[in-house]
Amino acid sequence: MQGELLREGQSRSPREDQRSPKERLRPERLRTDCPVLLSERLVMRAPHEEDIDALAHLANNAKVATMVSRMPHPYTANDAADFVRRTKNGEIGKCVYAITKAENGAFVGCCGVEPHLDGRTVEIGYWLGEPYWNQGFMTEACHALVDMVFRTRQDVDQIDARCRVMNVASRRVIQKCGFQFQGSGLAASLALGSNVPVEWYRLDRKTWMSLRSWGSVL
Numbered sequence: 744m745q746g747e748l749l750r751e752g753q754s755r756s757p758r759e760d761q762r763s764p765k766e767r768l769r770p771e772r773l774r775t776d777c778p779v780l781l782s783e784r785l786v787m788r789a790p791h792e793e794d795i796d797a798l799a800h801l802a803n804n805a806k807v808a809t810m811v812s813r814m815p816h817p818y819t820a821n822d823a824a825d826f827v828r829r830t831k832n833g834e835i836g837k838c839v840y841a842i843t844k845a846e847n848g849a850f851v852g853c854c855g856v857e858p859h860l861d862g863r864t865v866e867i868g869y870w871l872g873e874p875y876w877n878q879g880f881m882t883e884a885c886h887a888l889v890d891m892v893f894r895t896r897q898d899v900d901q902i903d904a905r906c907r908v909m910n911v912a913s914r915r916v917i918q919k920c921g922f923q924f925q926g927s928g929l930a931a932s933l934a935l936g937s938n939v940p941v942e943w944y945r946l947d948r949k950t951w952m953s954l955r956s957w958g959s960v961l
């Protein structure tokens with residue numbers, strides 16, 4: 744996965760460069776580059792078949808689908824199975840996590856990062872099943888995800904986040920992670936079949952480092 748964060752032509756190890764594109768996307772490679780993340784209440788790991796039922800149930804919600812860019816609605820078990828298969832095969836081409844509760848392993852949502860073409864920026868995306876909203880879970884998950892990106896990917900200078908203008912909860916998560924407003928624009932929504940107004944936020948590495956060290960002296 745980390746290879747996908749490299750610019751075209753940027754150095755990879757010789758062994759990596761000899762591998763075919765298909766080999767580079769093998770599941771074990773994804774696992775290596777997307778380490779399991781642990782936080783106080785959550786375990787974030789690769790999605791797998793056992794998640795399909797819960798994924799289909801939680802994602803089949805217009806309040807979720809209309810807030811993210813590429814989730815079909817209605818969302819069926821076939822959509823969930825296809826999602827898990829494509830993440831396992833590396834076809835989605837990004838670091839995708841199933842968010843689960845540490846206490847019982849319950850699947851509660853997804854998050855992930857996707858590289859931009861500039862090779863220096865990744866974009867964060869996330870959703871949580873409605874029964875789990877407003878308990879601080881996504882802020883906790885995003886803190887872990889942001890820390891992982893900046894700690895393990897020295898080539899990444901900044902993380903972007905976008906949310907619909909009307910998405911108060913997501914804007915709050917973004918703010919609680921230290922992202923700063925950059926501008927507004929339009930983005931496609933698969934569920935709505937149209938473009939929607941969005942806000943664009945960014946967290947750069949130096950701001951993240953500052954926030955981390957600030958937190959440690961409080």
Ligand SMILES: CC(C)(COP(=O)(O)OP(=O)(O)OC[C@H]1O[C@@H](n2cnc3c(N)ncnc32)[C@H](O)[C@@H]1OP(=O)(O)O)[C@@H](O)C(=O)NCCC(=O)NCCS
Nearest residue numbers: 807810869870871876877878879880881882906912913915
């Ligand atoms: C957005 C989403 C991920 C937030 O997850 P979450 O775990 O509920 O978020 P948190 O609990 O960490 O934080 C939510 C914050 O929004 C606030 N909030 C939620 N609804 C609000 C509202 N209607 N008005 C004002 N604040 C609101 C909460 O009070 C909380 O802020 P606080 O900690 O300062 O009190 C979740 O609601 C979701 O998945 N929604 C549907 C999909 C989606 O929007 N994905 C993001 C696309 S950009």
